[in-house]
Amino acid sequence: MMNAMGALSWAVDAVVVIYSLTVAISAPLIVAQGILPRRLFPAPLVAFKLWYAAKFDDYLTAEPPAFFRGLNWLELVFQWPLNIANVYGILAGRPWAATTSLMAGVSTLTSMAAILGDILGSGRATKKLLLVYVPYVAFAIVAILRGLTSGSGSPAGSLASYAWKKII
Numbered sequence: 001m002m003n004a005m006g007a008l009s010w011a012v013d014a015v016v017v018i019y020s021l022t023v024a025i026s027a028p029l030i031v032a033q034g035i036l037p038r039r040l041f042p043a044p045l046v047a048f049k050l051w052y053a054a055k056f057d058d059y060l061t062a063e064p065p066a067f068f069r070g071l072n073w074l075e076l077v078f079q080w081p082l083n084i085a086n087v088y089g090i091l092a093g094r095p096w097a098a099t100t101s102l103m104a105g106v107s108t109l110t111s112m113a114a115i116l117g118d119i120l121g122s123g124r125a126t127k128k129l130l131l132v133y134v135p136y137v138a139f140a141i142v143a144i145l146r147g148l149t150s151g152s153g154s155p156a157g158s159l160a161s162y163a164w165k166k167i168i
Contacts, residue, residue: 012146013090016101019139020083020090023104027080034064034072057126060115067118071111079107086143102147109140 033041033049053062060068082104089097115133119125 012142015139016104016143016146017087017090019136019143020086020104023075023079023083023108024087027075027083031072031075034061035069035076056128056132057124058129058132059122059124060118065118067114071114074107074111079104082107098147098150100147101143101150105140105143105145105147108136109144112137112140 029041029045030049030052033046038046049061052058064072082100086097086100086104088094089100112133116137119129119133
């Protein structure tokens with residue numbers, strides 16, 4: 001039976017893994033479409049991105065301004081591999097996962113400050129659009145806190161130790 005701190009650690013790890021998986025999947029398939037030639041992507045992925053932009057009123061994705069394309073490059077070149085490492089590090093119980101969580105959280109929070117600044121400052125904020133971006137602020141804060149509080153390097157009570165106990 002898991003104690004309260006173990007359950008909290010497990011929940012935080014699960015949140016950070018889910019967040020990191022969304023970046024690991026969306027960066028090469030969706031985000032990259034904003035900066036790489038369209039011909040590199042299969043038609044269903046292009047159609048999905050167009051549907052998403054229309055459905056959620058995401059003007060940044062539909063017609064990315066220069067700053068957003070820069071953030072797309074940051075996500076593809078830095079955050080994508082970092083979040084892949086983060087998923088592995090957390091699930092494998094690696095002590096360096098605290099560092100990757102901190103890095104991913106800080107990078108995402110910085111990007112979200114620019115994105116939300118544009119959305120709110122442009123007067124184009126909709127409830128649907130905010131519901132897409134605001135959760136990334138929460139995920140980033142949880143990842144930062146995980147990185148700052150995972151000082152022992154011990155995976156005991158973590159998502160990794162829980163998973164291994166179930167496997168073994």
